Amino acid sequence: MARPTAPAPSRRRRPRRRGRRILAWLGGLVVLGAVLGVAGFATAYALTDVPDPNELADAQVSTVYYADGTTPMGTFAARNRVNVSIGDVPVPVQRAVLAAEDRSFYENRGVSPTGIARALWNNLQGGSQQGGSTITQQYVKNYYLSADRSYKRKLDEFFIALKIDQQQSKDETLQDYLNTVYFGRDAWGIQAASQAYFGKNVQDLTVSEGALLAAVLKAPSSLDPRKDPEGAAERVDYVLDGMVSEGWLSAADRASAGLPETIEPSNDNEYAGPNGYLLATVRNELESATVGLTEEQIAAGGYKIVTTFDQKAQAAAVEAVQDQLPESRPEGLQVALSAIDPRTGGVTAMYGGADYLARNRNAATQDRAQAGSTFKPFTLVAALEQGISLRSTFSGASPQTIEGFPVRNFGNSSYGRINLLTATANSVNTVYARLNEEVTPQASRDTAIRAGYPSDTAGLEDNFSNVLGTASPHPIDVTQAYATFAAQGRFTQWHTIASIDDAQGARTYTASPPSEQRFDADVMADATYAMQQVVQSGSGAYARNLGRPAAGKTGTSSDNVSAWFAGFTPQLAASVAMYQIGADGSQQTIRLGSREVTGGSYPVRIWTTFMRAALQGQDVERFPSPSYVGRAQGAPATSSSTPSPSTSSPSASPSESASPSDSPSETSSDGPSETPGQSSGDQTPTPGQDGPARQTPGGQGGDQGEDGGQGGGGGQGAGPDGGQAAGPGGAGAGPAGGPAAGPA
Template identity: 45%
Template structure:
């Protein structure tokens, strides 16, 4: 018995000693450390920060009494009579925690204030003991009203808001002094778990917060602070829609938003962890590359007064690390990301997937198809044709890619089956849920809606020997307290045969060589590295693309559209708008700067995939072949934009790709004319560098597609085009 008494006295003495040694920290002593900072990939240069803590302190007298009482009913009904701690709550919490059960709070309002204002969020016995000691001292040092005021000014309400004044504005768009009893009860309820109780998170959250509000209001009735009749008359308040937080200004904000999304979806961190966790976040973004992306886009996208032109750019390494992204001109003015949310049709960019499908299914780069124009497809009222109606005769797969021969690709797709093209696109990295990605013959012309980040991923797979990676923005994360750390572990998956990928890369290299659809713009920008790519222009100029790579080194996709995605680039810019013009120029200028000082990557050795003999018969183009003319200041950079044409006995491409004129065995073309295909004799005229665009606050209304880490519904797929997309 005496031993128990001695142990009790020793324990009490120890507690007294700890109490005497515990000092109240300076308020906000750790505030700077709790700011989360985002860095470029060097881990030193600051990119942005989650530092704009939305807090506006108010005096307690400004908070209506019914709102104060709602918080007391929710969190600490004995606040004005206890000594800052709850003995029963502490015992319950310690006992449960020691037994390994679910973490217990057992916290009074004073304890919560101490934890949030003076201490860390650690859940340890030592931290809890320190919290208790400081709470007792705080209760003796400050009045209850002072403690309640500080508590209400610092508690987290979700939506990046701290303190009741900022919460009043983000949830109800009013000053705290104007809050009704229902609104006060709502705010007192949401602090318990903002992520669970915010109605913006859906009906389940709305139901949950109703239940919590009922608990709060019943508590007010029990405490005599509200009559039952008044409680019965309360209705659920009208809550403001959640608005996108405003991060950094300019293009940086789109990156910060993507980083935040990855912190939540991949690392499973809460908003409070991000906003107050003192995180040091190192991204994959390279400052030189990012600056180059901004310059390339904003120096080349024309400024128009009526319909704004929008561009998205994503550049990634073979492991999926995103080194640069351009989602828009200013996130604060328009938070719709043109690189990760907008999903215009992919256009001729999808021909690369058709080529993958062909090489995987018995064809080789020497396989030939009828490139005459037009071609009639079952189910379509109008025949489809090549750009400017040009006919090319019999062409092999390399030539088809170089010149972006629509009719030849359509005939390939009809023969091998469009399911092969769709499967290849999915294996490369296009989400199988992409609207419009169907087993339809025109899928090879890019009728599917596609995000720029997905196109970059898919082309990176081709460039990286057929190894697919998931795009990511975060390299590593560490907290200033040392209690949290994360390091990305990128993984790749071989989804396309290495030899197939090598042959596709070599075929796509022709696009960037003399005579290819991308060559004029790349030449004009002075880009000379070995590379591959593909231009893309959709029906009625609704979208324009250039996506390409330096093999196994860096892949970049540039996509452009006008207005809300339903407008025409041609109408907005006042001229024809091809992927081989502005998008290709942006790509080339960006790649020149991003790759400066890096080794020159070489094209892979050809895979020499063996295919079957040609399955189509050569049919010369008709005698009435249209003579193309160069009339636009922004022409299609391909053989179809010429000043003169000549006829020869067989179609001739560039020196690197010359199709044979020997006829195969079967006939698939509807054309029976005996005239020959035109041959380019002069290059297209150069384009003029446009001016910088003006900013806009009008968000696109087409498709809101989620971050790659959280796929969701994409836009409704458009119908197959009545005329074939240009290269």
């Protein structure tokens, strides 16, 4: 019997030996990685230098330049800083800061691993860039006041924080932090913040005041109680409650603490004069979502900020206002001028007031005023888009009942049957009210928004009187809309910043504003041609002094509480608004000397003077020829647009009208040489309705064209809902006739 052979050696043991070798190899790698990690950590720690604490406040000045990129306009600088010792800071104030920013400050090692992990996870998930949250890390971060948000920066921050925590006491770190951190209001350090918010030294701060200063650290640009009292109060409560939970504040003291009163923010003298409005506007844009810089970065980042403001144009704006207005003028009179390059959307000039330190509300971007007849071109554009030709005719009779309400022209003057060119030049209310009825008020409103009005513009509604300018836009909104006209239908969002370079000279921002074609070129050519007639023979005839093709529209609101001229050439669009604010904040009738101010008086003179200087040396460009889109409707126009003799006669016949060569020097000391607007906005009962009379959309006061014709003022117009709606607007009659349509 054969002897059994020995079984072959099992192969199952080989994989086990191989597995053990792999584990041993991996274990070696882990050990090696740990050794290398420790070595790398130790090397990085050893090679990281701790900056001198004084360097942490060595912020660089950010400089704002005119459009040429070489002429400084002003600076944003972190100059407001005074060092104090930790002993000068009341203990409750110290604890308020700890409660707000780092409650484990005296226990941690200068860094927060959990905070770093949380920030890293947030960043990887696409959230906002975040860093460590300890006071030591924030103190270190203050040295890197730039736009750099790299992971290397965060790594450097980590090691510097570790070293600082080892090399100096916690009290020293807290002292340096409190002396270098930014509190808003251009205040760096807690002593400067105490003065900026409360007008007192840090030693005299109360618990509530300390809690507010600690609260604003989270968002200095937005948690100032003068900007957001509710947000500030919520954050102060968080700080005070944190102090209670940490045993640093008793329940009784907490019950008596809360949001303290603050003093008004003060402004640096660099904001004095008209240029202060420019700097404030630039700063707002820097902090907007479009650019996204923080207050700290702006004040200490060393940026080169090139604006769109043209130095020559800006000087022209200031000089035009100063030269054209009489030296003696009532307190509360406001003038707003803004100019936009229609091809880029850049604001080339802005007059927001005489002195930002005296009134820090920008008349051009923050105030509102009834637009008057500067609104009428929107209805004209809507009509052209619907195929209603410039040759279409309408009755210029006055008064007319439209939508159940009486509408009258200035002086109740009646025209014959006139086309839209004549109606635009003379701003005939009855024609435009009838035109608005036909195209629909909704279409007029939509056209205004597409041109540049914000959709939430005060008073911008879908009622038939909107054509008379019942909306109250910001003056810059009117300029924006007319810049769209000047660009032949292309809308480009206005802005004031062209580019930004960081402290190292690297370009970090270049303006690329939203831009799109919103109206057909043929429609714009016709609308522009109609608005040229306002300058050539209508209420804005003084603008012929510009000596180059121009188009525009006058505007005067009811009771002459606002007066406008908005106009443009192919290269530049600008508007001038004037309005009077009473001591109680209400708008009042504008009077300079014994005369009422209308759109055809001071506003058009300021506009012309400004444009002449701003465009000096530039080529004379012409507008496209009219296309006469659509089809003419209505009966043929009458041979003359002169008002019916049965109505009030104008103060001057065409032969007596002022020539375009009239200069500002020929005006009287109390205003332009023209006849004051005649009041004709008598209250008239609505047909079929008993009770109190209503104001008509027709108008009182009005534009007085430099051609000698009287322009319509805006009356208070009754809206379709029966309530009073200002029905500003109107225009001055051109050489062809006398009184023009109501409000301009």
